[in-house]
Amino acid sequence: MTGQLPVLQVLLPLLGAPLCALLRSRVAAWLLFLLAALGSFGCAVLLAQRVATAGTQRYSVGGWTAPVGIEFVIDDFNTPVLLLVSLIATVVAVFSRRSLAAEVAAKRVPLVYACLCLVLAGMLGIAVTGDAFNAFVFLEIMSLASYALIAMGRRRRALLAAFRYLVVGSVGAVFVLIGIGLAYAVTGTLNMADLAQRLGGLHGNRALYAAVVFVFIGLAVKMAVFPLHAWLPDAYAQAPSAVSVLLSATATKVAIYALLRFAFTVFSATLVFGVMPIGRIGALLAVLAMLIGSAVACFQTDLKYLLAWSSIAQIGYIVAGISLATTAGVSAAYLHVINHAVTKAALFAAAGLLVLRLGSTRLDDLAGFGRRMPWTFAAVVVAGLGLVGVPPTAGFVSKWALATALLERGQWPVLAAMLVGSLLALVYVGRIVEVGWFREPSLVTVMNRPPVSMVAAIWFLVLLSVYFGLDPTLPSSLADAAAAALLSDGGE
Amino acid sequence: MIGSHYVYWLTFALMMIGLYVVISHGNLIKKLIGLSLFQVAVFLFYISLGKVDGGTAPIITEGTQTYSHPLPHVLILTAIVVGVATLAVGLALVVRLFESYGSLEEDEILRRDTTDRDGVAS
Numbered sequence: 001m002t003g004q005l006p007v008l009q010v011l012l013p014l015l016g017a018p019l020c021a022l023l024r025s026r027v028a029a030w031l032l033f034l035l036a037a038l039g040s041f042g043c044a045v046l047l048a049q050r051v052a053t054a055g056t057q058r059y060s061v062g063g064w065t066a067p068v069g070i071e072f073v074i075d076d077f078n079t080p081v082l083l084l085v086s087l088i089a090t091v092v093a094v095f096s097r098r099s100l101a102a103e104v105a106a107k108r109v110p111l112v113y114a115c116l117c118l119v120l121a122g123m124l125g126i127a128v129t130g131d132a133f134n135a136f137v138f139l140e141i142m143s144l145a146s147y148a149l150i151a152m153g154r155r156r157r158a159l160l161a162a163f164r165y166l167v168v169g170s171v172g173a174v175f176v177l178i179g180i181g182l183a184y185a186v187t188g189t190l191n192m193a194d195l196a197q198r199l200g201g202l203h204g205n206r207a208l209y210a211a212v213v214f215v216f217i218g219l220a221v222k223m224a225v226f227p228l229h230a231w232l233p234d235a236y237a238q239a240p241s242a243v244s245v246l247l248s249a250t251a252t253k254v255a256i257y258a259l260l261r262f263a264f265t266v267f268s269a270t271l272v273f274g275v276m277p278i279g280r281i282g283a284l285l286a287v288l289a290m291l292i293g294s295a296v297a298c299f300q301t302d303l304k305y306l307l308a309w310s311s312i313a314q315i316g317y318i319v320a321g322i323s324l325a326t327t328a329g330v331s332a333a334y335l336h337v338i339n340h341a342v343t344k345a346a347l348f349a350a351a352g353l354l355v356l357r358l359g360s361t362r363l364d365d366l367a368g369f370g371r372r373m374p375w376t377f378a379a380v381v382v383a384g385l386g387l388v389g390v391p392p393t394a395g396f397v398s399k400w401a402l403a404t405a406l407l408e409r410g411q412w413p414v415l416a417a418m419l420v421g422s423l424l425a426l427v428y429v430g431r432i433v434e435v436g437w438f439r440e441p442s443l444v445t446v447m448n449r450p451p452v453s454m455v456a457a458i459w460f461l462v463l464l465s466v467y468f469g470l471d472p473t474l475p476s477s478l479a480d481a482a483a484a485a486l487l488s489d490g491g492e
Numbered sequence: 493m494i495g496s497h498y499v500y501w502l503t504f505a506l507m508m509i510g511l512y513v514v515i516s517h518g519n520l521i522k523k524l525i526g527l528s529l530f531q532v533a534v535f536l537f538y539i540s541l542g543k544v545d546g547g548t549a550p551i552i553t554e555g556t557q558t559y560s561h562p563l564p565h566v567l568i569l570t571a572i573v574v575g576v577a578t579l580a581v582g583l584a585l586v587v588r589l590f591e592s593y594g595s596l597e598e599d600e601i602l603r604r605d606t607t608d609r610d611g612v613a614s
Contacts, residue, residue, distance in 0.1 A: 133567055140574045147581055156592035156613040157605055163585045167514060170527055170578050174534055177571060178507075181534070184564075185541050 002046065006059040006072040009043030009082070010125045012036045013089075017117035020110050026101070029113035034093040036117055040124060041086035048079040058130070066130065067191035073130035076485035077265075080478040081127040081257045084338055088249045088345055089120045095457035096242035099352045103240045104152050112152055112240070118145035119246065123254045132180045132266065133190045135258060139176065139222070142254070143169045146247055153238040161234035168231045172221025179214030182207050183266070195266050203271055212267050212276060219262070222255035225319055226289035229312045236311065237304035237361075241352025244304065248311055249345035253337050256318060260330070263322070264486045273325040282323030287417040289316025294424035298431065303351050303361040306428055307344065310387055313421055314340045320414050321402050328405035331476075331483035335401050338475045339394035339468055343386040346461035350380045353454050363431070368441030370433075375455070377436050379462045384429035386465050389422050394468035397476070499540045506533035518598040520589065524582045531575040538564045538571070588613065 016036035020029040050057055056075040060066060074082075096116070100109055122142025129135050147169065151162035184190055186207050187198040202208050217228075224232040232252075236244050263272045273279040293313030300306040314336070321333025351361050353376055358365055370377035386393035389400075399422065406415045468475050510533055513526025542564035550562035586596065592613050593601045605611065 133570075137570060137574065140578070144574075144577055144581055147585070151585055151588070154612065155609075156589075156611040157609070159585055159589045159592060159613055160601060160605065163520065163582070163589060166578070166582050166585065167523055167527060170582075171511065171514065171530065173574075174531055177534055178537070181538050181541065181564075190567075 002050075003059070005043050005047050005050075006057060006074050006128055007061060009040040009047070009086070010072075010121055010128060012039040012043070013117040013124070014121040017114045017121065020114035020117055024110050026106065026109045029110035030093070030097050033096075033113045033116050034090070037086060037089035037093045037120060040120065041083070041090050044079070044082040044086045047074050048083060050074075051076060051079050067189050067194040070134050071130040071191060071193075072128045073193075074128060076481040077261070078127045078257065078482075080334065080338060080475075080482055081254065082124060083478075084341055085120070085123045085127065085250045085254065088246060088341060089116075091345065091349075091457050091460060092116070092242055092246045094453050095245060095349055095352065098451040098454055099242045099356060100240060102356050103154055103242075108152060112149065112243075115145040115149045115152075116243075116246065118142070119149065119251075123250055126254050126258055130192050131190055132183065132192055132195060132262075135261075136173065136177050136180055139255075139258070140173055142251065143173060143222070146243075146251060149243045149247070150235050150239040152240050152243065154240070155238060157234065158238035161231075161238040165231040165235045168221055168228075172218045172228075175214045175218030175221070177218075179211045179216075179218060182211035182214065186211070192261070192266050196268060199267060199271070203275055208267075208271075209276065212272060212278070215262050215267075216259065216278065219255050219259045223252050223259065223319075224312055224315055226285045226292065226312065226316065229289070229293075229315075232312060233305050233308040236308040236348075237302060241348065241355050245345050245348045245352065248307070248348050249341040252311070252315060253341055256315075256322075256333075256337060260322065260333075260486060264330075269325050269487065273323075279323045279325050282319050283411065283414055286316045286320035286323060287414055289313060289319065290417050290421035291424075294421045294428065297428045298424055300428075301363050303354065303363060303366060303432065304348070306363075306432070307347050307351065310425065310428065311340075311344060313425070314344070314387070316421070317399070317402060317418065320411075320418065321405060324405055324409055324411070326405060326409060327483045327487050328401070328408055330486060331479045332398060332401035332405045334479035334482050335472075335475055336398035338479065339386070339398045339465065342461055342465045342468065343383050343393070343395060346379065346383040346458060346465060347387070349454070349458045349461060350376055350383065353450055353458060356454070357448060357450060363435045366432075366435055367439040368436070370436035371441060373450075376450070376458070379458050380432060380436070381429075382462050383465060384432060386469070388425040388429055392466065392469050394465040394472070394475075397469055397472040401476075499543075500537065503533050503537040503540065506536070509533075520586045520596050520598060523598075524579060524586065527582070528575065528579055531571075531578070535568045535571060535575070538568045 013036040016032045020032050059072040061070040119142050122138045125138030126135055147162050147166045151159050186205055187195055189195055221228045236248050290313050293309050297306050297309035318333045318336050321329045354361055386395035389395040507530055510526050510530030514523050542561035544560050547558040547560040548556050550559040593604050595601050
């Protein structure tokens with residue numbers, strides 16, 4: 001039974017999806033998604049324990065051994081992603097019941113849960129697979145389900161956001177497919193470990209360079225790295241709140257995981273960061289993302305758009321860590337992936353509660369909400385300080401780690417951009433505080449009681465981010481182990 | 493080089509035509525047509541990878557020694573399904589966009605959106 005865990009955690013949500021769509025009952029669909037997410041989280045915890053004690057776990061799907069068959073590989077590098085994705089999905093499941101009931105037409109709710117199950121299956125699939133083509137298939141499962149989810153938003157602009165994301169996202173996914181095809185053309189294998197072995201002797205092959213570029217550009221679209229970020233603000237801001245929470249916390253992070261997997265274990269760090277100038281390009285794009293993302297966030301008039309632009313800036317911090325290609329840099333990037341996922345999920349969840357109680361996230365409509373809803377306001381402020389990187393929060397820990405890693409390599413310009421970005425973060429978080437606390441409450445609102453499930457989900461995420469700030473041993477040890485695993489078998 | 497690799501030149505030319513259509517056209521249906529063209533070009537690229545000189549279809553028959561490589565063909569079956577699903581979701585979105593905005597032109601949709609930012613999806 002425990003031997004089947006790697007495939008079980010992907011299968012649970014994958015089987016949940018058609019059941020949700022067939023049952024047509026809101027409660028049953030919600031329960032199925034909750035159980036699938038909880039089951040995946042349970043599998044992830046058990047797998048993490050087994051990896052810690054017994055090392056890398058390999059599972060041959062259908063009994064066909066690699067490199068012929070598809071292989072699932074669980075190691076120190078993907079266990080944090082599995083834990084993060086399934087934990088956030090569980091929290092979203094708790095959060096979503098009341099939130100979706102308020103924001104989505106009743107007859108569509110079971111279909112939303114079916115798509116949520118598919119997104120979860122796709123993300124976990126990308127994380128566990130050891131086969132390059134299989135990674136593309138899971139990437140498309142995740143993406144197609146997320147286009148449908150974004151289109152479920154209340155306003156008609158959500159449809160346009162979903163369509164634009166579909167066009168850009170599909171082009172990105174096809175770029176990944178071309179890259180994998182080129183890598184297959186030069187090696188004749190699709191298994192990641194096998195690819196890594198055969199590509200080692202092929203440096204200098206132009207088809208291989210093209211493969212690296214295609215895969216990286218394709219994944220950069222999914223990650224929303226700076227010049228390819230245009231789909232993100234509309235998509236996150238217009239999606240139903242529960243969907244924003246899940247996608248903002250995990251979708252781009254899984255793409256980052258896939259990028260790291262391809263960069264370090266498939267193509268090897270020597271090729272990507274030594275022979276090709278990906279590191280320098282990454283650092284430049286990271287600086288632009290930090291500065292422009294944060295600056296644009298300062299001028300937004302809607303809380304969800306503000307948070308989405310801040311996500312683009314935060315992706316910049318993560319890319320900066322990756323572009324160093326050192327153990328410290330990758331570890332800091334990984335730590336920021338975990339911390340930012342928790343922090344941003346808390347903020348989008350709080351925005352969801354505001355949608356439910358005030359019917360809007362426009363900053364003008366939020367005037368004085370802090371005086372009427374002090375607890376929600378407190379959650380926003382604590383998580384917002386995490387975005388800035390103020391000491392007792394998780395954001396401080398990962399930014400500190402990133403700053404140390406940058407100093408180690410003498411990357412002063414990137415460090416300076418990071419500081420400016422953090423100051424700008426203080427400005428946009430300050431705007432929320434100014435609007436929420438210092439402005440007179442202007443409108444008469446129906447103050448219905450907040451649902452316990454949503455408040456519990458928000459405070460769980462907020463307290464988790466504070467806990468990771470006070471006692472960062474758990475995320476740090478996961479990130480360090482991941483970086484060590486990544487740089488030991490991929491490069492040097 | 494062009495002589496021996498002309499198939500790749502053709503498939504990549506087709507890809508770029510598809511990508512150009514996606515970028516240059518404002519009509520949502522035309523964008524999807526471009527996207528489909530782009531995807532199909534990649535399918536052709538994979539299929540041409542599997543061609544072995546003098547090989548026949550990969551079905552075991554008497555008197556044949558050389559077969560084309562079947563793996564890229566199988567991979568592309570999966571990718572075709574993904575492409576069909578993408579097109580289906582895209583067209584479904586276009587239908588709902590048309591119902592909500594009454595237009596298929598991106599410029600027109602954006603113009604109508606700025607006049608009524610809180611328009612509800614129909």
